[in-house]
Amino acid sequence: MxxxxxxxxxxxxxxxxxxxxxxxxxxxxxxxxxxxxxxxxxxxxxxxxxxxxxxxxxxxxxxxxxxxxxxxxxxxxxxxxxxxxxxxxxxxxxxxxxxxxxxxxxxxxxxxxxxxxxxxxxxxxGDQIEQAGETVQKPSVSQSSLKTITTLDEFEIAILNESAERGFSNYEITVTLRDDCLLKGARVFMVFEVLEKLGEVIKSEPSVNDLEEENFENSFTVILVSKQGEQEIQDKIKKVSEIDNVEVNHFSIATYEKGSKQNAVKQDNETANDQSKSSSTNSEKSTVKSSANKTIRVNIERLDVLMNLFEELVIDRGRLEQISGELNHQDLQETVERMSRVSGDLQSIILTMRMVPVDQVFNRFPRMIRKLARDLNKNVAIDIIGAETELDRTVIDEIGDPLVHLIRNAMDHGIETPQERLKKGKPEQGTIRLQAYHSGNHVFIEIADDGAGINKEKVLEKAISNEVISRNHAETLTDKQIYELIMESGFSTADTISDISGRGVGLDVVKNTIESLGGNISIDATVDKGSIFSIQLPLTLSIISVLLVELKEEKYAIPLSSIIETAIIHKDQIMHAHNKKVIDFRGKVVPLAFLNDIFNVSQEDTNDSDFVSIVIVRKGDKMAGLVVDSFIGQQEVVLKTLGNYLSNVFAISGATILGDGQVALIVDSNALIK
The missing domain is CATH 1.20.120.160 (HPT domain)
Known part of the structure; x- marks a missing residue:
């Protein structure tokens, strides 16, 4: 086969x-x-x-x-x-x-x-694992526990009576499989193949379905109509491997009917109960089976092809919407609107097909932490939040290994031993929190521990001694920049490198993997309080809803998922704080980012207007106001990468082709929020 x-x-x-x-x-x-x-x-x-x-x-x-x-x-x-x-x-x-x-x-x-x-x-x-001596023997199947035929219907009895009249023999055959039989269902199938060559099987107990599903102990009984002798039947069945015993006896209808009459009431009750249970079980199996058959497996490459075709359809749809608007033809506009609704539903289905919950990655970590805790003699619990958060399948496949490494780091170098934690006034049990959540057009995954944190001075000393940075440069670094030095290649603060992990050994690989997915990683820590490794990942959705804006003659797209609100304010409302321009937005101080300056858009024409257009965007609990020249409107666009040569353009996550053939750059608002 x-x-x-x-x-x-x-x-x-x-x-x-x-x-x-x-x-x-x-x-x-x-x-x-x-x-x-x-x-x-x-x-x-x-x-x-x-x-x-x-x-x-x-x-x-x-x-x-x-x-x-x-x-x-x-x-x-x-x-x-x-x-x-x-x-x-x-x-x-x-x-x-x-x-x-x-x-x-x-x-x-x-x-x-x-x-x-x-x-x-x-x-x-039933032995203790540590014992290597005598063991308690497992009781073998006794003769009294062997199955016997208990019920026959009128049709089966009629067949057996007729076969006896025609010179056939009716046999009750009990087959007992060995205790170490590997595939009971396969052995039953082989026994039935032998029986069908010898005669005709009238009845089996347990039923054929139960035998196929291996819902029986080690023995089963059948009634066979045959012209062969007892010894010949027994010898041929015994040729099947993993058979422990075969009993062949003549089956007497008269004896069966006499016994069944004596136990009529008991048999009726048991039969009714069995039929009720069987009906319930079959109903449940039918429900489960029908539910399972509604799921099919699809190769991810086929979904990629489907997505690429749909991307082209979205571009053409945008062109049609523009043409219908220019021609102002009612029938054409209605047709385009209907096509937009249908294609929108199709888009949602395609995108949903590619999305899977991060639980597929997260669910491996409880057992990993359990094992590491035992190896390191630590008491650690894991708290998983947001496991239902969905990511594109391609990202899910790649993010597993970086997360494993970060959690091993947290176990080895983050969480202290129970004795150390008690000395610091902490609970004996440490906690690792694994959290995923959506923010704008990205998914954030945080690995936080309540352990020892990161020793900033030790990181700086190691960085200077390894000539990663100069002493003068070290004085200008922020805390977060110092922490991120541990992700430099070969950098380690550990005195000895363990086989579990080394905080810094291999973190450069984690950083490279995440950046190759279009994401980034940041670190925050407090000594004796713990560390937080925050990973930002793109949803990698090829089709997104955006707000088109203008900067002079250039068009830019800001993902709607990042936008809280748009506003037009008077220039007098702009204030200064910490050498930055800010506004008061609903009681909160929001810094402004002037996109003309950030993207070096020509400033030849002076803007004499007293009002400015602002797009309020959010990343987590932080906000910023993006200053643009004007709003164009909302649109769904196809996200295209800029290619390998333009992979590190600041605050630009990609580009899109608009309906009129123009290219608009897509703004990465998360990069603009500090």
């Missing part, structure tokens, strides 16, 4: 199931008796096992099978969840994750997991 065509789906779904395992294990540690959590883990492990076996990755399937066995015991109260075993369970999922990563990079997923398997087997048998 060629499985290469399913590889992408296998990798994606495996990662989803691993994420469920990690997340639910964290919950299980807090609520060790919660059946819903245990069931969720069991289902994820069971599905991953089946997928891995189907794809031929046996090492992955075998290890998942061991994990599944443990949780099968937990959900039936044969095993009690204890603190000591949680580390083993987390380590097991780490191994599974490493195997999937190996497969995704072209490997075979093989890995030496003999030690972790032995731990899981001890847990399954």
């Amino acid at each position: 060629d499985t290469t065509q399913y590889m992408d789906v296998f990798i994606d779904e495996s990662n989803e199931h691993l994420e469920v395992l990690y997340k639910q294990l964290l919950e299980l540690e807090k609520n060790p008796t919660e059946k819903a959590i245990i069931g969720e883990i069991f289902r994820a492990a069971h599905t991953l096992k089946g997928m891995s076996a189907t794809m031929g990755y046996n090492d992955l399937a075998n290890l998942t099978h061991k994990l599944e066995n443990v949780f099968d015991g937990i959900r039936y109260d044969k095993i009690t969840v204890q603190t000591d075993m949680m580390d083993i369970l987390f380590e097991t999922v780490d191994h599974l994750n490493a195997m999937v990563e190996d497969i995704s990079s072209g490997g075979d997923g093989k890995r030496d997991v003999s030690q972790i398997v032995s731990y899981l087997e001890r847990i399954e048998k």
Whole structure:
């Protein structure tokens, strides 16, 4: 069977199931008796096992099978969840994750997991992990627990009576699989293949659906109509691997009917209950299945192509709107307006398709912090805020590694040990806050800790000794500029470099990665209070709503998402504070930024007007007033990059082509707010 065509789906779904395992294990540690959590883990492990076996990755399937066995015991109260075993369970999922990563990079997923398997087997048998001696044997399936056929309907009884009259034999066959059987569903399928060659299967218990879903212990029973002998049937079934025992007995209709009459009332009640449960279960399965089938996977490259085509459509739409306005043709204007509404809805759908919540990145950090806290003997909690904030998929794929490095830094060098924190009068448990939020046309991600902060003097001494800056230059730097020195290549304030991280070792890579995404990173810290690393990222939405403004003969676009308000004020309202021009905006002092000066727009013609046009923009809790010559109006435009040669133009995030063919630069208002 060629499985290469399913590889992408296998990798994606495996990662989803691993994420469920990690997340639910964290919950299980807090609520060790919660059946819903245990069931969720069991289902994820069971599905991953089946997928891995189907794809031929046996090492992955075998290890998942061991994990599944443990949780099968937990959900039936044969095993009690204890603190000591949680580390083993987390380590097991780490191994599974490493195997999937190996497969995704072209490997075979093989890995030496003999030690972790032995731990899981001890847990399954009820041993303490530390013990290496005698273990309590798992009870085998007793003869009394084997399945027997309990109900037959009139049609099945009629078939069995007729087959007996025609010289066929009716057999009740009970098959018991080995305790270590890896793929029970596959073994059942192979047994049924043998049975169909020997005769006709009339009834199975559990049902065929339950057998396929592996909803049974180690044994199942079927009624077979055949002309073959008992020994021949038994021998052929035993040829299937991982079969522990096969019992073949003649099935007597007379005996069955006598027993069923004696237990008629009991059988009726049990049947009614079973049918009710089955109906409810089937209804639930049907609902889940119909919901799951409404989701499909789409390659991100196809969405890129779709976006590029739509960008061209938006440019043409702008041209049509301009032409219809110039011609003043009513029918044309109505058609263009309708096309604008439809294309606007289409735009929203396309953009939404590319957006995914940052929770996909954030949800890996609780388990990482749990492990690092144990390795470093620290007590650390994580507080995640704004995990539902959405970012473009391409940014999500790239931002994970920088965040991992920053959190490892916070764990290693930010948060102190419990003893140090108590000496400083802090709570024994440190906290790392991971927060995401929208601001204007950007998403901000903050990693804050309540640890030791950054020693400004130590950073300066190291920078001067490494000749990163001169001593004279050091005296002119602000606190934030000093903190940002730790992101210089190879810079470190640590006396010894640990294997966890080094604050400064590798932060240059973090900075470069973020800047390559069109974002930036800033640092703020207070000694013994903590540090805040703030990352600003663009939404990377190719189509944005803007306010078009004029500076002399040039047109500029300011993203609407950054704008609070527009205003026209008298020049007398402009005041001076700290050598800057400011205005009083609703009781707040707002500094002014004159775009003509910032962008070096020609000032040949003097403006004699007593009024100025201002666009009030915001970044977080900070505001600024952008002074322009005039407002043109609101419009949706396609954001185009300026290319590699113009990647560092101050306060310009891109350009757009207007309906009349002119190019307008898009203002990055966040860069203008200080």
